[in-house]
Amino acid sequence: MYFLIARWGGAQRTQAAWKFILFTLLGSVVMLLGLLLIGIKAGTFDMVALATDNGRSLTTSVQVIAVLAIGIGLAVKTPMWPLHSWLPDAHTAAPTVGSVLLAGVLLKMGTYGFVRILLPVAPDGMHTFAPYLAAFAVVGIIYGSLACLALAKRGAKGDLKRLIAYSSVGHMGFVLLGISTMTPTGVNGALFANIAHGLITGLLFFLVGALKDRTGTTDLDTLAEETGAALYGKAPRLGGLLAFAAVASLGLPGLAGFWGEMLALFGAFKPAADLSRPAFLTFMAIAAFGTLLTAAYMLAVVRRVCMGAVAQESPKLADVQTYEFAAWTPLVALTVAAGLWPKALLGLTDPAVQQLLSGGTR
DSSP states (O other): OHHHHHHHOOTTHHHHHHHHHHHHHHHHHHHHHHHHHHHHHHTOOOHHHHHHHTTTTSOHHHHHHHHHHHHHHHHHHTTOTTSOTHHHHHHHHSOHHHHHHIIIIITHHHHHHIIIIIHHHOHHHHHHHHHHHHHHHHHHHHHHHHHHHHHHSTTSOOBHHHHHHHHHHHHHHHHHHHHHTTSHHHHHHHHHHHHHHHHHHHHHHHHHHHHHHHHSOOBHHIIIIISOOOHHHHOHHHHHHHHHHHHHHTTOTTSHHHHHHHHHHHHHHSOOTTSOHHHHHHHHHHHHHHHHHHHHHHHHHHHHHHOSOOOTTSOOOOOOOHHHHHHHHHHHHHHHHHHHOTHHHHHHHHHHHHHHHHTOOO
16 A cells, blocks of 8 residues: 555555555554453454454453554554544545545454454453544544635635545544444444445545546646536536435445444444443434535535536546446446445344453354
8 A cells, every 4th residue: 555655646645655664564563562462361363263262361450552553553544533643644645546445445454453453352441442432433533524614615625535534533533433332232333334334435536546647636726717627417427427426425225334333323322231221321412413424515516516407618537437337337236235234234243242351253
């Protein structure tokens, strides 16, 4: 990813690539110390054995220290507010394929680590930090949404790629909120939201990349006013796909983005027995407000980029090409399939989640 950004990125690519590698490296060093602590105290680094042991060979203080160290490393990768600042720069500078890879695959490494390592290996430590993790998650949801609203505002010179990057901070906040509930409902929702985010945000970055190829810019003001994108009139298929990805991202029922966020909220409504329910109800309410802010900025983007009168002298835009259609169709189809048939995904994740939370493993 460093070389993708540094070699093929856009403006300020060198600074963004260095920031990305430094954040990732420092986070990984702290995470390695936590993993070494667990391995030395438990006498093994075997993930299956550690998960089966379920923290019985680790004292609570060791678990707390390990969760803090590993959690910081995973939070950088997720990215969790306030360790997210490398993400907007990396996405803005990265080429389209780099942004898709970063959003669709690499961000999931952090949340996967929380579910696959910390939940089963150090449950007591996770219980200690769960309310704090949830608090950071909901701050990230609101922060990401407000940043996107600021970028979508007329005259803000907001970059569309940067806006989608900040939306990722909010969406990954829902994933972290689901994990912090330490319930099967919340964790299943987190895993579902992980996959949905990869599909929808990957599609959004593809579409913005296609828009940049056609117009030469991702600046929202330029697209909306100067070049007058008006995609519904100039390139209706491209405009329709952008609107589809936007409403999927805001969590429209019937599309993949809805289920993960809803299950994360349900998990917060009734968290694990020894977690403070009033606190998590507060987190749930704040996160639910975040979904309204998400709808506000996504619809603002659609209105500014897709709608508007087409001037007669304005240049034509090429609509969706065959190779683009071939690349994007699977993402659209999977977004619809996961939204209409969530059992297909939940049926795969639920048995594993139940075992991880009960101290077993597959």
